[in-house]
Amino acid sequence: MNAVKAVVNGNLVLEREIVSGQVLLYEGDTIRDIMGQRFFRPRMCEEVIDATGCFVTAGFINEHIHGCGGADAMDEADHALETMAALLPQTGVTAFLPTTMTYERSRIEAALTRIRTARCKKPQGARILGAHMEGPFINEQYKGAQEAAAIAKADISLIEDYGDIIKIITLAPETIDDETFFALCRDKDIVVSVGHSAATYEEMAGMADCGVYHVTHLFNAMPAFHHRQPGLIGAALTDDRAHCELICDNIHVHRTAQVLAYKAKGRDGLILITDSLRACLMGDGLFELGGREVLVRDGRARLADGTLAGSIVTMDRAVFNFLVNTGAPLPDVIAMATINPARDLGVAERLGSLEKGKQADITFLDDGDLHVRRTIVAGETVYMETP
Structure with a gap:
């Protein structure tokens, strides 16, 4: 069974809006849910990723x-x-x-x-x-x-x-x-x-x-x-x-x-x-x-x-x-x-937006100049900005 991971404190860029105070949960290579931060318990997850100062978007x-x-x-x-x-x-x-x-x-x-x-x-x-x-x-x-x-x-x-x-x-x-x-x-x-x-x-x-x-x-x-x-x-x-x-x-x-x-x-x-x-x-x-x-x-x-x-x-x-x-x-x-x-390309059912059931392809952009801070492909971090 795959462990659940969470992205917290970011501004999530959804298909039509930007939302804050929400937690993005993903399990393995799939987005599991987006839930209110007040309902989130860190013990639910193997890893909690702090996205403070970032817009979090689909890859x-x-x-x-x-x-x-x-x-x-x-x-x-x-x-x-x-x-x-x-x-x-x-x-x-x-x-x-x-x-x-x-x-x-x-x-x-x-x-x-x-x-x-x-x-x-x-x-x-x-x-x-x-x-x-x-x-x-x-x-x-x-x-x-x-x-x-x-x-x-x-x-x-x-x-x-x-x-x-x-x-x-x-x-x-x-x-x-x-x-x-x-x-x-x-x-x-x-x-x-x-x-x-x-x-x-x-x-x-x-x-x-x-x-x-x-x-x-x-x-x-x-x-x-x-x-x-x-x-x-x-x-x-x-x-x-x-x-x-x-x-x-x-x-x-x-x-x-x-x-x-x-x-x-x-x-x-x-x-x-x-x-x-x-x-x-x-x-x-x-x-x-x-x-x-x-x-x-x-x-x-x-x-x-x-x-x-x-x-x-x-x-x-x-x-x-x-x-x-x-x-x-x-x-x-x-x-x-x-x-x-x-x-x-006919792949919108699994790629292209942060939605439950879609693939966990996620990009973290600095909320100032939009440079990339972190990139996740199929639930795995494949790039992270060096401090």
Whole structure:
């Protein structure tokens, strides 16, 4: 029988509110209850964790991350995914989708195979939920930092072979003629996300009618909004069905654009991501992304031609940035990093919020600048700030 543990004295960030004077109880890997502090007796528990000075939230879920700590999801070394999983809890992340790049098919398949294997292992840090396949079925005109030579036409066989591990696929719908491709993705519960695309407003509306309405890193790698050609951005901002990723490093998306996105989409339509590369948590220097050299200087990651090449932001900083920039209520912002991606990925019944019966994935944030103090995955502390 598992021993009960308790979190006391924290401000619990629930799905729609912040509550104090409550105790969070968990047993093994499962949240057992939330009860009033006056009813709590410490002798009930094996361990009592004091969360004074902290917001206590569900663990963050990062559905779009290429790498961190010198490791990348495309690395051929098996330990790369282990490195990412081990380091992400210090950023508040308890679950993630390692994200592939536009490469030749053999490299993508090898990466998906490694992710499949890693997902089956007991997590030693953040949990791998599956893979986000970004490319190679994209529009060269909006390739961003993706490699043009590796861009390919959509191939159903890739989805058939790896439908169990791919949870999101980013593609340019205007480049795909075979509608059975989208049907297969739906059958395998793969989220089709529009990104690196020149899709028009009308094409986006057609995709929505087919049940495809997810947008990869809104505003980036797509045509700018125009008042006579609202395009992909106009469609995403005005259709309530659209769920939009947002990189909140204050580099990829201006603060005012973040405010605009929040006003248009509200709490339920946005998903905070990092889109981070291996340089995340590493500081300035020369790095690699998709086989291309990336220079990180003053927090900006760019290719030699000046193209932005992912970010080095961490999820806790993305949450803090969006909170400060928009003035949104904290539960709204936390939802964009927890329950929204959980719903996106079909795992909201067990992840994404502090509720009885859900998994004990818990993040403790300093109530000042929201830096991470402690992270719990499946009931086990996997990161704790050093005093």
